[in-house]
Amino acid sequence: xxxxxxxxxxxxxxxxxxxxxxxxxxxxxxxxxxxxxxxxxxxxxxxxxxxxxxxxxxxxxxxxxxxxxxxxxxxxxxxxxxxxxxxxxxxxxxxxxxxxxxxxxxxxxxxxxxxxxxxxxxxxxxxxxxxxxxxxxxxxxxxxxxxxxxxxxxxxxxxxxxxxxxxxxxxxxxxxxxxxxxxxxxxxxxxxxxxxxxxxxxxxxxxxxxxxxxxxxxxxxxxxxxxxxxxxxxxxxxxxxxxxxxxxxxxxxxxxxxxxxxxxxxxxxxxxxxxxxxxxxxxx
Ligand code: C2E
Ligand code: MG
Ligand code: MG
Ligand code: MG
Numbered sequence: 001x002x003x004x005x006x007x008x009x010x011x012x013x014x015x016x017x018x019x020x021x022x023x024x025x026x027x028x029x030x031x032x033x034x035x036x037x038x039x040x041x042x043x044x045x046x047x048x049x050x051x052x053x054x055x056x057x058x059x060x061x062x063x064x065x066x067x068x069x070x071x072x073x074x075x076x077x078x079x080x081x082x083x084x085x086x087x088x089x090x091x092x093x094x095x096x097x098x099x100x101x102x103x104x105x106x107x108x109x110x111x112x113x114x115x116x117x118x119x120x121x122x123x124x125x126x127x128x129x130x131x132x133x134x135x136x137x138x139x140x141x142x143x144x145x146x147x148x149x150x151x152x153x154x155x156x157x158x159x160x161x162x163x164x165x166x167x168x169x170x171x172x173x174x175x176x177x178x179x180x181x182x183x184x185x186x187x188x189x190x191x192x193x194x195x196x197x198x199x200x201x202x203x204x205x206x207x208x209x210x211x212x213x214x215x216x217x218x219x220x221x222x223x224x225x226x227x228x229x230x231x232x233x234x235x236x237x238x239x240x241x242x243x244x245x246x247x248x249x250x251x252x253x254x255x256x257x258x259x260x261x262x263x264x265x266x267x268x269x270x271x272x273x274x275x276x277x278x279x280x281x282x283x284x
Contacts, residue, residue, distance in 0.1 A: 024080070027072075027077070028080055028083075028084050028086070031064070031077055031086050031090075032084070032086055034064055035089060035093050039065050039066065039067070040062060040064055040065075040093065041063050042060045042061065042062060042094060042097055042101075042263075043063055043260035043261055043262070044061070044261065044264075045058060045059050045061060045253060045259065045261075046058055046253070046258040047059060047110070047231070047251055047253045048251065048252055048253070048258075049250060050232075050241065050245035050249055050250060051245065053257065055109070055257075055258075056109070056110060056251065057111060057112060057142075058102075058105075058112070059111075059260075060098040060111065060112065060113050060114070062074050062090070062094060078116065081116075082116055082118045087116045087118050088118070088119060088122060091115065091118075091128075092132070094113060094114075098113050099111065099113075099132045099133055099135075099136035099138045100138075101265065102136070102138055103136045103138040104265050105263070105264050105265060109142070110142045111138070111142060112146050112174065113143070113145055113146065114146045115146065115147055116151070117153075120151050120154075120159050120162060121154065121155065125162055129143075129145070129166060130169060133169075140169050140171045141171075144171070144172045144173070144195070145171060145172070145173050146174045146197065147175060147176060148175075148181065149175065149178070149180070149182065150181060152181075152187050152190075152191060153182065156190070159191070160190065160191060160192070163191060163192055163193075167194075172194040172195065173192065173193055173194055174193060174194060174195040174231075175193045175195070175196045178196045178197060178198050178199055179198055179199045179202055179215070188222065188223075188226060188228065189226075193228050194228065195229050196219065196223050196228050196229070196230045196231065197231045197233050198216060198219055198230055198232055198233065198249075199234075200233045200254070201234075202215055202219075203216070203232050203233065203234045203235055203240055203244065203254070204240075206243055206244075207240060213243070213247075216232075216244070216247055220247055220249065224248070229249075229250050229251065230248075230250075231251040231252060232244035232251075232252040232253070232254070234255075235254030236254050236255045237256060240254070241254075241256055241257075
């Protein structure tokens with residue numbers, strides 16, 4: 001009896017795994033078509049200077065509108081794109097699109113683009129970035145590339161060389177989600193980052209957890225001595241905003257300041273449109 005039920009359970013799990021594998025293969029195939037079918041779009045989330053809460057730039061974040069599933073989160077589809085190599089095409093598309101849009105923004109606004117560790121393994125990441133910037137006519141000094149720590153685990157020397165080559169072109173490099181990966185501190189020592197983005201898990205814990213606040217303080221201290229300003233991500237409340245400003249984060253990002261959405265150009269166009277509609281309505 002035990003044997004039968006064991007077999008039954010195994011069969012059930014087999015079927016379940018089969019289903020999941022098939023689902024996954026379908027998502028992979030759909031993702032391969034997503035650019036051509038115009039299902040990908042980019043939203044922009046503001047980064048602000050904590051002093052005065054002035055917008056200094058925007059981070060480009062990918063969105064996938066799947067025809068049947070609706071919105072698929074990047075935390076779900078980016079790993080798939082990375083496993084299958086689709087991220088190379090997608091990553092280049094994001095860079096090109098976002099640079100073209102940012103070239104239209106008012107001059108000092110910066111653009112941050114996330115770059116996958118897999119993109120660092122290609123031979124020509126530098127060329128891809130430089131050609132996106134040049135074709136868009138974007139000042140490279142306005143571009144920041146955000147890289148998570150996992151990018152640094154493989155081929156350290158090559159990654160350092162690529163980062164330095166990008167920096168030599170005036171492009172800035174930012175360590176993203178700092179504090180969640182491995183060997184964080186030695187990474188700061190070896191890699192030429194211009195900025196550190198502290199992971200939002202620390203920001204979200206800091207109000208209730210003195211330890212989280214101490215860690216933030218320590219990271220800011222290290223950043224200061226390495227000339228790497230620390231940016232707070234995931235600021236959701238005014239209390240968190242006040243705390244990160246008080247601790248000395250020159251920049252912050254989070255739902256409190258703005259959700260990912262239209263870029264400044266489209267936002268302006270929408271406002272003008274709404275105003276025109278209001279006038280029409282008032283006149284008519
Ligand atoms: P990330 O680069 O750390 O981006 C920040 C994520 O936190 C975004 O999620 C953003 O919507 C979310 N977020 C911002 N402020 C808040 C807040 O106050 N509270 C909370 N709870 N969340 C906040 P999103 O857009 O879902 O992206 C998730 C991750 O997917 C990104 O994390 C990034 O690692 C990756 N990703 C997104 N777009 C791209 C892309 O174009 N290329 C690559 N390689 N990765 C991307
Ligand atoms: Mg990021
Ligand atoms: Mg981040
Ligand atoms: Mg993150």
